[in-house]
Amino acid sequence: MADTKERNQTSIAGFILLGFGNLHELKILLFPLFLVIYIVTVAGNILIVGLVVADQHLHTPMYFFLGNLSCLETCYTSTFLPRMLASLLTGDRSISVSGCHVQFYIFGSLLATECCLLSVMSYDRYLAICKPLQYAAHMNSRFSFQLAVGCWLTGSVASTITACWLSQLIFCGPNEIDHFLCDYTTLIKLSCSDTSLMVLMIFPLSFIFILPPFLLTLASYVYIISTVLRISSSTGRQKAFSTCSSHLIVVTIFYGTLFVVYMLPDTAALRDLNKVSSAFYTILTPMINPLIYSLRNKEVKEALRKALSKTMTFTTNHKFFS
Numbered sequence: 001m002a003d004t005k006e007r008n009q010t011s012i013a014g015f016i017l018l019g020f021g022n023l024h025e026l027k028i029l030l031f032p033l034f035l036v037i038y039i040v041t042v043a044g045n046i047l048i049v050g051l052v053v054a055d056q057h058l059h060t061p062m063y064f065f066l067g068n069l070s071c072l073e074t075c076y077t078s079t080f081l082p083r084m085l086a087s088l089l090t091g092d093r094s095i096s097v098s099g100c101h102v103q104f105y106i107f108g109s110l111l112a113t114e115c116c117l118l119s120v121m122s123y124d125r126y127l128a129i130c131k132p133l134q135y136a137a138h139m140n141s142r143f144s145f146q147l148a149v150g151c152w153l154t155g156s157v158a159s160t161i162t163a164c165w166l167s168q169l170i171f172c173g174p175n176e177i178d179h180f181l182c183d184y185t186t187l188i189k190l191s192c193s194d195t196s197l198m199v200l201m202i203f204p205l206s207f208i209f210i211l212p213p214f215l216l217t218l219a220s221y222v223y224i225i226s227t228v229l230r231i232s233s234s235t236g237r238q239k240a241f242s243t244c245s246s247h248l249i250v251v252t253i254f255y256g257t258l259f260v261v262y263m264l265p266d267t268a269a270l271r272d273l274n275k276v277s278s279a280f281y282t283i284l285t286p287m288i289n290p291l292i293y294s295l296r297n298k299e300v301k302e303a304l305r306k307a308l309s310k311t312m313t314f315t316t317n318h319k320f321f322s
Contacts, residue, residue, distance in 0.1 A: 012175045014096040015190070019084060019180035020275075031088040037287050038081045044290030045070035048300070055303040061144035062128070063300075065121045066293060068148050072117065073286035076110040079103060080181040081283065097171060100182040105163040107181060112209050113155030118251050119213035120147045122220035125247060130227045158209040162202065169193045179275060181282070217251055246292045250285065257281040 020030060052058045052067035080103060087093045095103070124144075127135045162184055169191040177186045184202065188195045257280040260273065293300055 012097070012171050012173075014094050014175065015100050015171075015182070016176045017083075017087065017093050017095055017180060017182070018176055018178050019087060019093060027088055031085060034081060034085055034088070034283070037283055038077060038085065041077050041081075041283075041287040041290075042074055045074040045286065047304075048290050048293065049074075051300060051303045051307060054307065057299060058303055061124055061139045061141070062121075064141075064144050065117065065124060065148065068151070069114070069117055069121070070290060072110055072114055073289055076107070076114070077283065077286045079106045079110065084180050095182070100177075100187070101163060101167055104166060104182040104184065104187070105159050108162055108184070109155045109159035111155070112158040113151050114254070115210050115213040116151035116154050117148070118247075118254065119216040119220075120151060121247055122217040122224075122251065126220040126223055129224050154209065158205065161205060165198050165201075169195065169198075179278070181278075214255060217255075221248060221251075246297060249292055250289055253288070254281050254285050257285075 020027075048070040049067050052063045052070075083095070083103075124139055127139050131138070166184060166187055169187065170193045171190055172192040174190055177190070179186050188199065257277040260277040261281070
């Protein structure tokens with residue numbers, strides 16, 4: 001009877017994603033800004049995936065993981081940014097309950113996958129720098145493929161568990177989400193159901209799927225930095241650190257903003273800070289990933305130069321024969 005009564009209270013057909021609704025005067029600037037970010041993000045990450053697939057010199061575990069990361073971040077950004085752009089353009093900020101659940105599932109799955117993938121990439125750099133003689137034996141193509149598949153499966157399992165819990169919630173009251181995407185913290189607050197058990201279980205689940213990858217990433221870089229500092233040659237130190245500095249920048253921005261969002265208390269005073277921090281790890285990090293890896297990496301720049309040279313040669317020949 002209680003369950004029937006609770007279900008009968010369900011009266012909302014969807015939610016309103018407020019996004020950056022309190023910045024009406026900046027709407028004319030936010031749309032072109034986010035549109036440029038989305039185009040650069042998708043184009044840059046697809047370019048890296050294409051280079052990794054096409055160039056034989058990039059068929060190594062390091063670039064295999066980079067290709068996975070670029071593919072992930074293309075999907076990651078496309079989960080919510082096109083909807084945000086449409087909302088800024090048309091003013092329609094509504095999203096159905098089922099649409100919100102789907103968005104959360106995809107977003108949560110990719111977020112957990114990225115945590116695992118960044119830790120795997122840090123482990124790859126640890127083996128390459130700290131145990132170079134054993135690197136080829138440990139990090140072969142089969143093992144790197146298994147690690148990548150494990151990251152994607154782990155993210156999917158983590159998001160599936162949480163999404164199943166969310167699908168049981170009843171929504172019958174306020175339907176305004178003070179965010180630009182559907183997140184479990186905001187959805188729990190709007191639910192009419194008893195969410196105490198879910199709140200109690202979500203923290204252990206977060207620790208299980210997020211804390212171990214973070215600790216592995218942290219431990220890997222502690223060993224990497226200590227190894228680099230023991231190199232006597234300054235040229236050797238610079239070369240060794242340059243191989244992982246790009247990854248370190250991405251990891252620092254990603255986890256730094258992630259902790260601001262999920263570790264700081266959810267208060268009204270920090271709500272805008274959380275929203276801005278969310279924009280960093282959901283919007284800016286996927287964009288700077290291809291920029292950092294392409295501008296700071298000699299192998300990627302060389303692969304891009306070869307690709308452009310082949311394209312120009314093909315275009316010239318095509319014009320000549322036509």
